[in-house]
Amino acid sequence: MAALKGLIIKDFQTIKSYKTTILFMIVLFTIGGFLNDDIITFIPVTMPLCFEMLAMSGFSFDNLSNSDTYIRTLPVNKKDIVKARYIYILLFTLFGSLFGLICTILVQLLKTKNIGTEILISDLSITSGAFVGIMFVQIFQIPIMYKFGAEKGRIIQLVMIIVLMLGISLATTAIMKIWGISLDNLAVMLKDYLIAVLGIMVILLYILSFVISRRIYERKEI
Amino acid sequence: MENLLEVKNLCKKYIGFELKNINFSIPKGMIIGLIGENGAGKTTTIKAMLNIINKDEGEVKIFDLDLHQNEKQIKQDIAVVLDDSFLSEYLNPKSINKIMKNFYPSWDEKLYLKYLEKFNLPINKISKEFSNGMKMKLKIATALSHKPKLLILDEPTSGLDPVARNDILDIFQEFIEDGEHSILLSSHITSDLEHIADYIIFINNGEIIFKKSKDELIENFGIVRCDEKDFKSFKKNDYIKYKKNKYEYDVLVENKADFKRKYSISVIDKPTIEDIMLIYIKGEK
Known part of the structure; x- marks a missing residue:
């Protein structure tokens, strides 16, 4: 457990060199949101997205200093190394979501002085939706990074995101056509269960993604 | 003589290179020098015996325990310094202290700070801004601060000026003085090994050519x-x-x-x- 903590601290300490960038990002989003209403809606999505991209740079930091080899000399097993990276990425994205939510609420409060429960619920829904969405992307992104490394992985994950989006949209259209469901009907059908179904699905896939990454890493020659 | 490390029939095959049946041991209180030209198999031997890369065959025992089955426990008592690999260069020595104390219950913060002072390493400066010699000193300070029993070093003196090299060789000598600790030191700077090594293992083309005591080599x-x-x-x-x-x-x-x-x-x-x-x-x- 202490070794796992050490690995997570290592990633957090490394990203500390980006603390000015992170602070600048938060201030920029807050000011942007204050000046333009449209930007407020994007904060809960773009802020965690920026944080997640920073978290993924942990692979590049390791690559730059060839840290993987050194880490394998420490009293940790390969499973812990992969587990720590998943926890770190998830935590850092979660921080991004929390900062995004706080910024959004702050801007809304500054602008309207008083925000109702409905707006708060909407903010929370967008934030959690964005978080689950980013987790979904990570399910594919992290094993790709382990398989191809930080350099190649970056290009492959871009292609992967485009293919994934296209695939999901084509599959949804095809299923709706076959079953004769319209988009409105689908939204009504899934309304009550959507978050729960997606949440459970993403958690299960996230665990599967970890198992795949672990296997890739265990077999990887460095 | 009690061995701290025993390597038996270690094999690893790559396309165009093969590590063939590596056998050697490191007795307590000894400094073993691993020599060979670049690409001879020194680093591959170290990586395969530490399970950094997957070996094809062979057995590695450290402190009389099988490394494969007791990897975490064994690695508590060894320290490895690699020429081309360490924690991120965006970390400073202070952050490294915060990280390393989680890995080793025996991590001695005072000793680490003492080494930093001895090596004139600034605690708040990221290691990216260090010279090659300073980077190597930081690796060595980190390696020694959890008081390992066995120190494994891959090209630790490359990039160091003669004075720093001498200081570090003195530290290695001190490390084994009590007869309980040992060092495996791979280097192509053979003059360093002439200074401190007790035994020399010469590896060429993935094969051990000889294992002999340094005195025997020089005298006979x-x-x-x-x-x-x-x-x-x-x-x-x-x-x-x-x-x-x-x-x-x-x-x-x-x-x-x-x-x-x-x-x-x-x-x-x-x-x-x-x-x-x-x-x-x-x-x-």
Whole structure:
């Protein structure tokens, strides 16, 4: 457990060199949101997205200093190394979501002085939706990074995101056509269960993604 | 003599390179030097024996325990310094302290700070801004601060100036003084090993060529420098290898006293480890 903590601290300490960038990002989003209403809606999505991209740079930091080899000399097993990276990425994205939510609420409060429960619920829904969405992307992104490394992985994950989006949209259209469901009907059908179904699905896939990454890493020659 | 490390029949195959049946041990209180040219298999040996890369065959025992089955426990008591790999260069020594104390219950913060001071390493500066020598000193300070029993170093003195090299070699010497600790030191700077190593393992083309005590190598081995006529009088079995120079032959012999007696040669030079390595690699038989 202490070794796992050490690995997570290592990633957090490394990203500390980006603390000015992170602070600048938060201030920029807050000011942007204050000046333009449209930007407020994007904060809960773009802020965690920026944080997640920073978290993924942990692979590049390791690559730059060839840290993987050194880490394998420490009293940790390969499973812990992969587990720590998943926890770190998830935590850092979660921080991004929390900062995004706080910024959004702050801007809304500054602008309207008083925000109702409905707006708060909407903010929370967008934030959690964005978080689950980013987790979904990570399910594919992290094993790709382990398989191809930080350099190649970056290009492959871009292609992967485009293919994934296209695939999901084509599959949804095809299923709706076959079953004769319209988009409105689908939204009504899934309304009550959507978050729960997606949440459970993403958690299960996230665990599967970890198992795949672990296997890739265990077999990887460095 | 009790061994801290035992490597038996270690094999690893890559396309174009093969580590073949590596066998050696490291007794307590000894410094073992691993020598060989670049690409000979020194780093692959270290990586395969530490399970950094997956070995194809072989057995590695450290502190009498099988490394594969007790990896975490064993690695608590060893420290590894690699020439080309460490924690991110965006970390400063202060952050490294925060990280490392989680890995080792025996991490001694005071000792770490003492080494940083001794090596003149600024605690708040990221290591990216350090010189190569400072980076190596930071790796060594980190390695020594959890008081390991076994220190494994891959090219630790490359990039260091002669004064820093000497300081570090003194630290290594201190490390083994109590007879309980050992060092495996891979280096192509053979003069460092002549300074401190007790045994030399010479690896070439993925194979161990010899394992001998340093004193035996320097005292018993010899280089006969002779002309072609003398060289042709030597029986092949009486020398290891020879190197033909412009005007003379350098002939490496394993036992200079015997050779002297047999061929009535009055002068046989004492070789350096580098001489031995060079004739083994470049010489002919």
